[in-house]
Amino acid sequence: MQTQRTQLISTTLGTNRELVSFHFGTPGAGEKVYVQASLHADETPAMLTAWQLKRRLSTLEADGRVRGEVVLVPVANPVGLSQHVLGQFLGRFEANSGHNFNRSFPMPQAEALVARVGTRWTRDPRENARLLRGAVREMLAESTARNEFESLRLTLLTLAADADVILDLHCSLEATLHLYTSPASWPAIEPLARYLGANGVLLATDSGGQSFDEIHTLLWNEVRAVLGEETPLAAPNIAVTVEHRGQRDVSYETAEHDADAIVEFLVRRGVIEGEAREMPPLLHPATPLAGSEQFVAPVSGVVVYRAQVGAFLHAGDAVFDIVDPLTDVVTTVTTKNDGVFYMRRAIRFAYAGAPMGRVSGATAFRTGVLVGA
Secondary structure, eight states, rough: OOEEEEEEOOSSSSSEEEEEEEEEEESSOOEEEEEESSTTTHHHHHHHHHHHHHHHHHHHHHHTTOOOEEESSSSSHHHHHTTTEEEEOSSSBBBBTOTTSOOOOOOOOHHHHHHHHHOOOOHHHHHHHHHHHHHHHHHTTTOOOOHHHHHHHHHHHHHHTOOEEHHHHHHSSSSSEEEEEOTTTTTHHHHHHHHHHHHHEEESSSSSOHHHHHHHHHHHHHHHHHTTSSSSSOOEEEEEEEEEEEOOOOOOOHHHHHHHHHHHHHHTSSSSSOOOOOOOOSOOEEEEEGGGGEEEEEOOOOOOOOOOOOEEEOOOOEEEEOOOOOOOOEEEEOSSSEEEEEOOOOSSOOTOOEEEEOOOOSSSSOOHHHHOO
């Protein structure tokens, strides 16, 4: 295992942070897999899973079983880790700018990348993929970060730019284990969903948020469109966001389970030598993110959930009540979808218009930006 420490730009006098990455295997020996955890810094279940994964990878490497390259960043957001206000941990947004740590990631433009490769494009799709990844790394190396926030983003992008597989580990507020990925990545990601026991898989080519995992697959699509059919490009980078349940679901047992599932996935891909165990059944078919029903509180009051997170609901089922203790009015919100109640709000008081939770659905009906802030 090699440890790499990248100094981030110091935003204020007397402060300095670093991003630590752990590198297993040999670059170029096989597929490169990039794994990062807790880009939203207050999503600690992902961090514990990454720690368990690091322990397993260290043992596997010592046994000579790592056939590809794995780059692991267990603490992907040291900036957000320092953001505590009056005892509250605020790791989703950067305090100086208000930017979401996992939205609007900047990547080189497709036209510029195609021009960078120039006359070196070939008729070999795999060689073209290699050339594209090299061009992305070159252009990222030429980028200049102006502050700590941009420095963090640039470092993460550089570590992941030439990876074949990208696993971005997160969690939700209160949730069952679920995944977000693209239709193009889903066939390759399905074994991971099975090993994890994912209770939902949400698919979108472009959710509108430009999140870390999504920009890598989107870039491939954009470059392919510029190149045209005469210049073939291999399958896009495989990328997925894994939501490791809810913020309070921090235990050795769940972290060990999830780390073991990731190892099985890597064994199945040939990144780790061995024979993968038989895949468990897929708990629920993948559904479009545009088909998920997002609940908004119609009124303010005390929230009483009627449905358990992870439950499969049918259209018309009660999801939650909102109780007004001043007027005695109880407002019940029901679902229009058949699907999994995969995440919900953690605070049991709602203001009118507050996001309350989501139920997956098989039929797409939403358009525009499909993810929240």
